[in-house]
Amino acid sequence: MGKLTQFITHPLELRAAIILQFFRKPxxxxxxxxxxxxxxxxxxxxxxxxxxxxxxxxxxxxxxxxxxxxxxxxxxxxxxxxxxxxxxxxxxxxxxxxxxxxxxxxxxxxxxxxxxxxxxxxxxxxxxxxxxxxxxxxxxxxxxxxxxxxxxxxxxxxxxDEEFNLNGVQTIKDYDMYCHYVAGLVGDGLTHLMVIARFASPELIKRPELFESMGLFLQKTNIIRDYAEDIEAGRSFWPKEIWSIYGEKLTNFQSPENTKQGVFCINHLVLNALEHVTDVLTYLSSIQERSSFQFCAIPQVMAIATLALVFNNEDVLHTNVKIRKGTTCDLILKSRTYKGCVDIFEYYLRDIRKRLNVEDPNYLKFNIHVAKIDQFIEEMYQDNLPQGVKPNKTEIYLKVSERAKFDNPIEDVQYEEIYKFNMLLTVLFSTVLGILVIYLGPSNAEQSTQ
Missing domain, CATH: 1.10.600.10 (Farnesyl Diphosphate Synthase)
Structure with a gap:
C-alpha cells in the first residue's frame, strides 16, 4: 500500500502528518x-x-x-x-x-x-x-x-566468543547482556548527559535498572522485528532458551508447517520485552526538560507500537514489518506529554490483549502481566477514587503529579495546532464549495440547457 493510500484510509494520521509538517513549531x-x-x-x-x-x-x-x-x-x-x-x-x-x-x-x-x-x-x-x-x-x-x-x-x-558466533544467543540472561552492550549502555550515557545538563532528575543515576530498561525495550523490539533479515544474513539474536520451546531450529519457523509455533515464539518474545514497560514509564516521569523528554519518549512509543504490530503477526517470519508513516507522525505529536505517552502504551497494550489467542501457551502470563501494567498506570493518576478517599501517594503518583506543571503548557500548544488545522480545513472546504457553486450553480445549469 502506497503512502498516499495509507493517508487516505487513515485520515487522523493524515491530520497528524499535516500538523507535524506545517503547524508544529521547532x-x-x-x-x-x-x-x-x-x-x-x-x-x-x-x-x-x-x-x-x-x-x-x-x-x-x-x-x-x-x-x-x-x-x-x-x-x-x-x-x-x-x-x-x-x-x-x-x-x-x-x-x-x-x-x-x-x-x-x-x-x-x-x-x-x-x-x-x-x-x-x-x-x-x-x-x-x-x-x-x-x-x-x-x-x-x-x-x-x-x-x-x-x-x-x-x-x-x-x-x-566462539559459542556466540556459532550458535547465537543461548539464554535469556545472555540475551539481556547482549542488549545491554548494544543499547543499555546508550541509555546509561544519555541519562548521565541529561543529568549533567540538569534536564533530568539526579535520582535516575541511582537507578540503573531504569535506563537499562529504556535501552533493552528498544533493542528487544528491533530484534523481534528483524528476524527475517537476520536469518538471511546468517545471524541469530533470538535466545535459544525461548525459541527452542517452539522448534528444533530457529530457521524452521519460516516453513508453512511451523508458522503457528513461530508466531507463538514471537509472542513469547513480546511478553519478555513487556517486562520493561513499568521501568520505561517510571524513567520518562523523571525527565523534566521538554526536548529531552521528547527525545526519550518518541523511540519508546515507537517501540510499543512496533511490538503491537509484530505480535501475533506471521509476516515477521518472512519480511521486515514497519509501522505506517502516518502512525509515526501521530505518535510524535501525542508523545509530547507524559499523559500522551501513557495513553499510547495503554492503547497498544489493549490491542495486544484483544488479539491474544486463547491457544497461546503464554495466554495466562500475558493477561497477568498486562494487568500488572494496568494497575501501575492506575496508580499514577488515581482519578476514580470514591468521594472522601485520599490518593495513595506512591512514588509514581508523586512523580506524575509533579509532571503536570511541565505538560499543561504543551497541551495548550496541541489544542492551538488542532484549531489551526481545523481552520485550514474549513477554508479549504469553503473554497471548494464556492468553486462548485460557481460552476454548477443555476446560471450555469440554464446555459447548459440552451
Missing part, C-alpha cells in the same frame, strides 16, 4: 549547528547515517544537542568498525578495545573499511568529530569516553 533554532566548518560536517554526517536520529537530535536543547550528536556519531563509528566483516580480527579487536583512546587525540581517522560500507564516512571524517568533541564540557566528554570504552570492549568480547 522548540529551538538550529542556526548554531553551522557555527564551525567541523560542526557543520558533523551534522552532515549525522543526516547521512540516520535520518530518524538526526530529526530527534536536531530538536534537542542546544545545551545538549552537540553532546548527543557527537555521542551518536562516535558510537556509530564504533559500530561501523564492528559490523564490517572485511576488517581482519587482528585489526578489529584491538581497534574496538582502544577506540576510546582515540578520543584523546587531536587528529585520527580510519580508512580501513570496505568501500561498500555505507557509514564509512564517519570514520574517514573522524577528525571533524574529534575537533568538536574536544570543545565539549569535560563532564560530557568523560561520560562519552566511559561508554565508548565499555561498548568497545563488549563488542570485542562478542567477536571472540
Amino acid at each position: 522548540l529551538f533554532s538550529v542556526n548554531d549547528t553551522t557555527e564551525t566548518p567541523d560542526l557543520k560536517q558533523c551534522y552532515k554526517l549525522l543526516k547521512l547515517t540516520s535520518r530518524s536520529f538526526a530529526a530527534v537530535i536536531m530538536e534537542l536543547n542546544p545545551e545538549l544537542r552537540n553532546a548527543v550528536m557527537l555521542f551518536y556519531l562516535i558510537l556509530r563509528a564504533l559500530d561501523t568498525v564492528e559490523d564490517d566483516m572485511s576488517i581482519a580480527h587482528d585489526i578489529k579487536v584491538p581497534l574496538l578495545r582502544d577506540f576510546h583512546k582515540k578520543l584523546s587525540l587531536d587528529d585520527w581517522s580510519f580508512d580501513g573499511n570496505s568501500p561498500d560500507e555505507k557509514d564509512r564516512a564517519v570514520l574517514t571524517e573522524f577528525n571533524s568529530i574529534l575537533h568538536e568533541f574536544h570543545r565539549l564540557n569535560k563532564e560530557y566528554r568523560d561520560v562519552i569516553i566511559r561508554i565508548t570504552k565499555e561498548m568497545g570492549n563488549g563488542m570485542a568480547d562478542y567477536i571472540l
Whole structure:
C-alpha cells in the first residue's frame, strides 16, 4: 500500500502528518549547528547515517544537542568498525578495545573499511568529530569516553566468543547482556548527559535498572522485528532458551508447517520485552526538560507500537514489518506529554490483549502481566477514587503529579495546532464549495440547457 493510500484510509494520521509538517513549531533554532566548518560536517554526517536520529537530535536543547550528536556519531563509528566483516580480527579487536583512546587525540581517522560500507564516512571524517568533541564540557566528554570504552570492549568480547558466533544467543540472561552492550549502555550515557545538563532528575543515576530498561525495550523490539533479515544474513539474536520451546531450529519457523509455533515464539518474545514497560514509564516521569523528554519518549512509543504490530503477526517470519508513516507522525505529536505517552502504551497494550489467542501457551502470563501494567498506570493518576478517599501517594503518583506543571503548557500548544488545522480545513472546504457553486450553480445549469 502506497503512502498516499495509507493517508487516505487513515485520515487522523493524515491530520497528524499535516500538523507535524506545517503547524508544529521547532522548540529551538538550529542556526548554531553551522557555527564551525567541523560542526557543520558533523551534522552532515549525522543526516547521512540516520535520518530518524538526526530529526530527534536536531530538536534537542542546544545545551545538549552537540553532546548527543557527537555521542551518536562516535558510537556509530564504533559500530561501523564492528559490523564490517572485511576488517581482519587482528585489526578489529584491538581497534574496538582502544577506540576510546582515540578520543584523546587531536587528529585520527580510519580508512580501513570496505568501500561498500555505507557509514564509512564517519570514520574517514573522524577528525571533524574529534575537533568538536574536544570543545565539549569535560563532564560530557568523560561520560562519552566511559561508554565508548565499555561498548568497545563488549563488542570485542562478542567477536571472540566462539559459542556466540556459532550458535547465537543461548539464554535469556545472555540475551539481556547482549542488549545491554548494544543499547543499555546508550541509555546509561544519555541519562548521565541529561543529568549533567540538569534536564533530568539526579535520582535516575541511582537507578540503573531504569535506563537499562529504556535501552533493552528498544533493542528487544528491533530484534523481534528483524528476524527475517537476520536469518538471511546468517545471524541469530533470538535466545535459544525461548525459541527452542517452539522448534528444533530457529530457521524452521519460516516453513508453512511451523508458522503457528513461530508466531507463538514471537509472542513469547513480546511478553519478555513487556517486562520493561513499568521501568520505561517510571524513567520518562523523571525527565523534566521538554526536548529531552521528547527525545526519550518518541523511540519508546515507537517501540510499543512496533511490538503491537509484530505480535501475533506471521509476516515477521518472512519480511521486515514497519509501522505506517502516518502512525509515526501521530505518535510524535501525542508523545509530547507524559499523559500522551501513557495513553499510547495503554492503547497498544489493549490491542495486544484483544488479539491474544486463547491457544497461546503464554495466554495466562500475558493477561497477568498486562494487568500488572494496568494497575501501575492506575496508580499514577488515581482519578476514580470514591468521594472522601485520599490518593495513595506512591512514588509514581508523586512523580506524575509533579509532571503536570511541565505538560499543561504543551497541551495548550496541541489544542492551538488542532484549531489551526481545523481552520485550514474549513477554508479549504469553503473554497471548494464556492468553486462548485460557481460552476454548477443555476446560471450555469440554464446555459447548459440552451
